[in-house]
Amino acid sequence: MEQVEKAVSAAVYDEGDAGLDLGASLLAAAPWPDAGRELLRRGEEFVRRAWERGWQPADVVRVVRRDLDDRHVRLATDLIAAENRRYAGTAPRWEAQLRDLEASHIWWGGDARYADELATRERTDRFSLATAFLELFRHLIRLPAIEPVGPPPGEPVHVRPHTPTADEPRMLTRVRALLAKAEATDYPDEAEALTAKAQELMARHSIDAALLAAQGHTGDVPTACRIGVDAPYETAKAILLDAAASANRCRAVWNSGLGFSTVVGFEPDLESVELLYTSLLVQGTAAMTRAEAAQRAGGRKRTKSFRQAFLTAYASRVGHRLSEATEHVTEEAGGSLLPVLAARDVAVEDRAERMFPQTTSTRVRGVSDHAGWEHGTAAADQATMPGRPGVTR
Incomplete structure (x- = not known):
């Protein structure tokens, strides 16, 4: 026309x-x-x-x-x-x-x-x-070209799709239930414990998938997905997503200009990262809101710098605790598994390097509110991790 x-x-x-x-x-x-x-x-x-x-x-x-x-x-x-x-x-x-x-x-x-x-x-x-x-x-x-994370529709899929294990749907249901409880509770220690339990389940499932792949029962190879990282406080949110990715043997690359991170990993781990990041974001925001209310009740006014510092500290500390949960499960599985997991780590790193041959690291700026940092660390540090001794401040 x-x-x-x-x-x-x-x-x-x-x-x-x-x-x-x-x-x-x-x-x-x-x-x-x-x-x-x-x-x-x-x-x-x-x-x-x-x-x-x-x-x-x-x-x-x-x-x-x-x-x-x-x-x-x-x-x-x-x-x-x-x-x-x-x-x-x-x-x-x-x-x-x-x-x-x-x-x-x-x-x-x-x-x-x-x-x-x-x-x-x-x-x-x-x-x-x-x-x-x-x-x-x-x-x-005017949208720019970006790294593809899969074939466009209409083109053949050359990578063999992930074959779910028999217990995968049941495991994901349990993880979702644990994370939903963590989001609903008003008690930080309970939320932390529930989240840690969910991470342990996901880590065990990742190990099971790695063993099946090593035995030739599946044809899994690393793939990628994109997860939105929205303003405000997108730097802290990108750090939180990176923490969830690292704990689940994935690699996250943040595109700050377009508002997303590309997460590279094996398909079961990618789904774990998506579930975990979404839940941690809900939990962190709720904890931040409670901390701000307590500050206002004490006569202090908090600003954007408090929230930025809170979420950055929360992301940093949660990352350490998630990694501890994953390491605990790996240790329980035994040292004979380490070569299998190392091979998968190398495969993920290789895929990420081929997708993003030029990445840069940047220093986190603007975290200047000491009270926000203290409250954010405390929010991530309240609970005793399953199978680990308690952490005290």
């Missing part, structure tokens, strides 16, 4: 707002059902280009949510669902992302009806919808 082509060209490839207004005006004046169908087609093309540059559905929605607004997120989800119709099948992680985003299927009756049904859903005028579409297109076309 020529009018849509003119609108997209005027808005998407122009730096200023004048082209955006012109494009939106052209779209609003076009026959709306035809314009909606053509916007879907062009949007699918922009989404497909994002896939070719290494992006995945959750990545796209995350960056759109960060940089635009909720309407753009809904439109992006529509375009992802529309583009997904092209593919007979996708990788398991891709399918899981589509389910989480509710983008596995289109919600509208047909592309010819999309524009009218969209206007009903959004309850706004054509010009506003056209502007939102063009802003989204502009954002999608």
Whole structure:
């Protein structure tokens, strides 16, 4: 449709707002059902280009949510669902992302009806919808190329998928239950103990998977996933994610500009990292809120520096305690297992080095609030780890 082509060209490839207004005006004046169908087609093309540059559905929605607004997120989800119709099948992680985003299927009756049904859903005028579409297109076309963590949909999967062990679903259910209890309790020592128990279960499962792979029962190789690291306090959150990754024999590489970390490891360990990081973030935020309330009750006002110091100290100390839990389980398994685990560590490191040949380390800055650091360390230091002597301050 020529009018849509003119609108997209005027808005998407122009730096200023004048082209955006012109494009939106052209779209609003076009026959709306035809314009909606053509916007879907062009949007699918922009989404497909994002896939070719290494992006995945959750990545796209995350960056759109960060940089635009909720309407753009809904439109992006529509375009992802529309583009997904092209593919007979996708990788398991891709399918899981589509389910989480509710983008596995289109919600509208047909592309010819999309524009009218969209206007009903959004309850706004054509010009506003056209502007939102063009802003989204502009954002999608400017996404940079990133390291792929799996084949784009439509391409064959050359890596043999992870074969779950017989007890894996039951183990994950137990881990989720332990972490849910840790998030729900108001007692830091109980939360720490529950989290440590979950880490021990995950470490034992990782060892079992390593043994099966060493015996030739599975064809697992290291893979990767991306996990969002959102503002505020993203530096502390990246440290927390790195702690969860290291404790589970993975490596995390943070992209601060795009707001995510890429975690490299074997598939069972990646799932453990995702579960653990999400729970630790909930627990750390709750502990920080309680610490701030206690400070305010004592007549002190705390600032951003307190929260940054708290979460950084929390992440640092939790990392040590998670590693202790993993080392404890490894010691129990016996020294004969060490060559198997070392080989997997080398494989993960090699995959990470090939994906990220140029990484940099940076010094953590801005941790200047002593009280925040003390409270954050205490929040991570309250509990007795299972099988370990208690830690006292």
